[in-house]
Amino acid sequence: MTALYNNIIFGPVQSRRLGVSLGVNLLPIESKLCSFDCIYCECGWNGDHIGPRRFNKREDVREMLATTLQQMGEDGRLPDVITFAGNGEPTMHPEFEQIIDDTIALRDQFCPSAKVSVLSNATQIHREDVCRALCRVDNNILKLDSAFDSTVRLMNKPAAGYSVEATIERMKRFSGQMTLQTMFLRGEYQGQHIDNTSDEEVASWLKLVEEIAPRQVMVYSLDRDTPCKTLEKVSREELMQIAERVEALGIPCSVA
Numbered sequence: 001m002t003a004l005y006n007n008i009i010f011g012p013v014q015s016r017r018l019g020v021s022l023g024v025n026l027l028p029i030e031s032k033l034c035s036f037d038c039i040y041c042e043c044g045w046n047g048d049h050i051g052p053r054r055f056n057k058r059e060d061v062r063e064m065l066a067t068t069l070q071q072m073g074e075d076g077r078l079p080d081v082i083t084f085a086g087n088g089e090p091t092m093h094p095e096f097e098q099i100i101d102d103t104i105a106l107r108d109q110f111c112p113s114a115k116v117s118v119l120s121n122a123t124q125i126h127r128e129d130v131c132r133a134l135c136r137v138d139n140n141i142l143k144l145d146s147a148f149d150s151t152v153r154l155m156n157k158p159a160a161g162y163s164v165e166a167t168i169e170r171m172k173r174f175s176g177q178m179t180l181q182t183m184f185l186r187g188e189y190q191g192q193h194i195d196n197t198s199d200e201e202v203a204s205w206l207k208l209v210e211e212i213a214p215r216q217v218m219v220y221s222l223d224r225d226t227p228c229k230t231l232e233k234v235s236r237e238e239l240m241q242i243a244e245r246v247e248a249l250g251i252p253c254s255v256a
Contacts, residue, residue, distance in 0.1 A: 002042055002224075003042070003043070004029070004031075004032060004043055005025045005029070005043075005086050006029055007029060008024065008065075009022065009024060009065055010022075010025060011023045011079075015081070015083065016223065016256035017218055018080065018115075018117055018139070019080030020079050020081070022068065022069075022072070022079040022081070022082050023083050023086065024082060024084045024090075025085070025086025025090075026055055026061065026086060026093040026099065027087040027088040027090070027093075028052055028054055028055070028088075029056070029087070030051040031050055031051030031053065031087070032044070032046050032049035032088050033053055033055075033088040033089070033092065034046055034088035034121070035089050035159045036089065036121045036123065036156045037158075038155060038156050038157065038183075039154070039155055039157070039227065039228040040185060040222060041227060042226070043087055049087070055093045058099050058102065062099070062106070065102075065103060066110070069106060069111055070110060073110055073111065078110070078113075080114060081115045081116070081139070082107060082114055082116050082117070083117045083118075084100075084103075084118040084119065089123060091124040096124075096130055096133055097132055100136060101133075101136075104136060104137075115137075116138050116139070118134060118139070118141060120141065122144070122167050123158065125142070125167075131173065131174070134178070140179065141179045141181050141218065142171060142181065143156075143180075143181050143183075144171075144181075144205070145182055145183050146164070146204075147164060147205045147208050148204065149162075151194070151196055152164060154189055155183070164208075171214075172213075176213050176214060178212075178215070179216040180212060180217045181220070182205065182217070182218070182220075183220060183221065184219060184221050184239060184242065185221055185231050185232065185233065186232050187231035188230040189228050189231075197238060202242060202245070206249070209246060209249065209251065210249050213251070214251065216251070216252045219243055219253060221233045221235075221239060
């Protein structure tokens with residue numbers, strides 16, 4: 001079953017993409033708050049988790065993260081990465097930049113070899129404070145599931161105003177200081193067929209990958225429960241074929 005994260009700090013978990021990951025949830029613990037409503041989200045539909053829309057306080061995040069990292073150090077099991085994810089879109093937090101500064105300072109104090117990562121749907125990168133913060137983390141991981149607005153509307157159900165074209169232009173401003181992350185899947189949703197692995201989808205997506213020129217691409221498919229039950233996982237073999245086409249552009253690509 002899909003489920004929310006029930007604390008500010010969660011894990012550590014073994015991430016397919018990042019290693020031993022300690023999670024940070026800036027979003028409400030009792031509800032989900034996101035500018036996307038992805039049909040594959042492990043937290044479930046936005047509408048199923050309506051509740052208090054309070055962001056977790058900066059001071060609480062800093063205190064809980066410091067306590068957790070200190071305890072993990074004493075136990076001899078420090079994380080490979082501190083990952084901002086949780087019950088929605090982390091960059092929506094009004095003090096996101098300040099929280100990133102706090103986290104980098106705590107990382108440097110308790111586990112200097114760990115990376116700081118942010119998993120984001122890129123809907124807030126029009127904000128200068130968010131861009132500054134993302135440029136300071138080790139892994140700025142931004143989502144793009146399709147080159148077509150119609151497919152994004154089906155897969156991600158973004159808030160009004162989202163466009164692939166505008167998102168690409170904003171991603172290019174990072175000058176390669178980002179990782180592009182894409183979920184590949186196929187299936188049905190509300191009577192419509194979805195398949196972003198088709199020749200047209202992949203070829204158009206590859207053109208945008210080349211245009212953005214990220215330092216890395218991550219491709220993956222379903223691994224956890226999804227709110228839409230009519231989706232199909234894409235095989236690792238297919239993902240590897242897509243990854244080979246990315247690497248032919250001179251861009252490293254990992255498969256999870």
